[in-house]
Amino acid sequence: MARIIVVTSGKGGVGKTTTSAAIAMGLAKKGHKTAVIDFDVGLRNLDLIMGCERRVVYDFVNVINGEATLNQALIRDKNCNLLYILPASQTRDKDALSQEGVGKILDELKKDFKYIVCDSPAGIEKGAHLAMYFADDAFIVTNPEVSSVRDSDRMLGILSSKSRRAEQNEDPIKEYLLLSRYSPDRVKLGEMLSVEDVQEILSLHLLGVIPESKSVLNASNSGTPVILDEKSDAGQAYADIVARYLGEDKPHRFIDDKKGLFGKLFGRK
Amino acid sequence: MSIDSQQNSNHSPILEFKSSTFSVPILVLASNDIITIEQQLQDKVNLAPEFFKNSPLVFDLQELNKHDLDIDITALTKIIRKLGLLPIGIRGGSTQQNKQALELGIPVHSGHTVTASSETQKQQVPEPLEPELESEADAITTTMITHPVRSGQCIYAAGDLVILAQVSAGAEIMAEGNIHVYGSLRGRALAGVQGNTEARIFCSDLQAELISIAGNYKISEDLHGAISNQPVQIYLQNHTLVIKDI
Ligand SMILES: Nc1ncnc2c1ncn2[C@@H]1O[C@H](COP(=O)(O)OP(=O)(O)O)[C@@H](O)[C@H]1O
Numbered sequence: 001m002a003r004i005i006v007v008t009s010g011k012g013g014v015g016k017t018t019t020s021a022a023i024a025m026g027l028a029k030k031g032h033k034t035a036v037i038d039f040d041v042g043l044r045n046l047d048l049i050m051g052c053e054r055r056v057v058y059d060f061v062n063v064i065n066g067e068a069t070l071n072q073a074l075i076r077d078k079n080c081n082l083l084y085i086l087p088a089s090q091t092r093d094k095d096a097l098s099q100e101g102v103g104k105i106l107d108e109l110k111k112d113f114k115y116i117v118c119d120s121p122a123g124i125e126k127g128a129h130l131a132m133y134f135a136d137d138a139f140i141v142t143n144p145e146v147s148s149v150r151d152s153d154r155m156l157g158i159l160s161s162k163s164r165r166a167e168q169n170e171d172p173i174k175e176y177l178l179l180s181r182y183s184p185d186r187v188k189l190g191e192m193l194s195v196e197d198v199q200e201i202l203s204l205h206l207l208g209v210i211p212e213s214k215s216v217l218n219a220s221n222s223g224t225p226v227i228l229d230e231k232s233d234a235g236q237a238y239a240d241i242v243a244r245y246l247g248e249d250k251p252h253r254f255i256d257d258k259k260g261l262f263g264k265l266f267g268r269k
Numbered sequence: 270m271s272i273d274s275q276q277n278s279n280h281s282p283i284l285e286f287k288s289s290t291f292s293v294p295i296l297v298l299a300s301n302d303i304i305t306i307e308q309q310l311q312d313k314v315n316l317a318p319e320f321f322k323n324s325p326l327v328f329d330l331q332e333l334n335k336h337d338l339d340i341d342i343t344a345l346t347k348i349i350r351k352l353g354l355l356p357i358g359i360r361g362g363s364t365q366q367n368k369q370a371l372e373l374g375i376p377v378h379s380g381h382t383v384t385a386s387s388e389t390q391k392q393q394v395p396e397p398l399e400p401e402l403e404s405e406a407d408a409i410t411t412t413m414i415t416h417p418v419r420s421g422q423c424i425y426a427a428g429d430l431v432i433l434a435q436v437s438a439g440a441e442i443m444a445e446g447n448i449h450v451y452g453s454l455r456g457r458a459l460a461g462v463q464g465n466t467e468a469r470i471f472c473s474d475l476q477a478e479l480i481s482i483a484g485n486y487k488i489s490e491d492l493h494g495a496i497s498n499q500p501v502q503i504y505l506q507n508h509t510l511v512i513k514d515i
């Protein structure tokens with residue numbers, strides 16, 4: 001059975017697109033045919049992160065309007081042939097997407113793909129609503145700060161009451177917490193919430209912590225999802241997240257400061 | 270208007286009808302004395318001003334009509350509005366009253382409608398009773414919530430409310446009866462919202478933004494001293510909220 005994953009947060013700039021690109025690549029690399037869809041109509045930056053912006057001919061809205069077929073619009077990734085990107089339109093306004101249209105496209109994708117990753121726009125308006133409506137799983141991307149956590153909480157409320165699964169009384173959407181742009185140093189200084197703080201406020205299953213990392217900017221500048229930078233901390237964090245999502249048991253990393261030699265020798269926390 | 274918006278309307282419907290049920294306070298009248306009604310309704314509103322502010326209300330005239338007591342719909346509507354409530358329906362009205370209500374833009378609710386013949390049947394005049402507020406849901410039931418109540422969500426229970434998970438900051442839970450919260454209570458909790466001063470709030474971890482019983486409330490600023498990191502109960506004593514460890 002295909003699964004639809006929405007990457008959402010409520011707040012903007014927390015790392016949804018970075019995460020969508022990374023986990024879609026990660027799932028495809030693990031051998032699962034995956035499509036990643038940009039729901040941020042009007043802004044369009046998933047294709048930049050995926051490095052396929054110069055190969056965009058048709059977009060999501062063209063397919064909904066019947067101006068192109070899904071096959072014409074899907075772009076095969078240059079690094080992994082099991083990964084496809086459905087770009088957003090830069091020129092249309094946000095209202096170009098309809099629930100019926102989105103539903104139809106997702107149904108069609110489900111026949112052919114194992115995972116469909118939906119990169120949600122910020123906010124709780126129509127675009128974000130459509131991105132999460134059909135989801136089976138939700139990756140809630142949160143930064144360790146109060147306003148981001150509050151927005152995530154609000155989004156969780158919407159997932160549990162306004163999604164298709166909620167409306168049809170099916171099993172609820174499975175919710176996972178991805179704590180992004182985490183910096184243990186700043187937590188220590190009291191400038192950021194800790195993992196425990198966030199988990200206590202949201203009471204949500206933690207899928208992984210992604211450290212604040214320069215490698216994310218480098219990756220987006222070069223148009224390759226950061227997960228392909230296997231040496232980077234953020235890349236490894238996303239690899240762990242994909243593995244855990246697929247059921248592997250991986251201890252959490254990047255929560256504490258890098259342990260010194262002393263700490264390693266004596267196994268101290 | 271513009272060509273753009275016309276095109277849009279071809280693709281996506283701009284409206285849809287959905288049906289749902291919700292609980293609305295019903296004002297059951299047993300007297301047609303407008304002045305007394307106003308007084309007693311004012312008293313009720315004072316008990317839970319938060320709850321009644323802009324609350325929709327259906328007024329029920331069945332008792333009056335049973336006893337052949339006519340009432341001035343226009344005057345009644347006026348005082349309801351004056352007290353900050355929003356009349357959204359009439360129930361148990363006579364044909365004439367229904368017509369009057371409709372002219373004031375107040376919909377007629379089916380059920381309990383008194384027919385013309387029964388209007389004249391009963392002659393006995395009742396002793397005037399105080400207006401009684403009852404909820405659409407008749408049976409006192411317990412509403413059980415097993416999932417977290419998130420920011421922006423609102424839960425209303427006609428009876429008791431039991432929440433087995435957390436109530437997030439920015440969420441609101443209301444009950445006509447008692448409230449029990451077994452996760453952290455960080456949002457707003459209002460018990461006895463119809464004026465039941467006996468209602469209580471029980472919670473295992475009190476970090477609420479606001480707690481209220483029958484309209485008597487405390488906000489989180491007032492609660493600081495009361496946070497004890499252990500289960501508490503909150504009840505009313507002489508119009509004051511008391512917070513006690515359990
Ligand atoms: N782990 C991280 N470390 C450092 N910068 C990050 C990280 N994740 C995201 N960013 C940066 O934050 C900005 C917003 O990220 P993006 O994925 O576009 O967020 P969203 O889609 O939620 O708006 C981008 O400039 C991105 O490079």
Ligand SMILES: [Mg+2]
Pocket residue numbers: 016017040120121
């Ligand atoms: Mg984005």
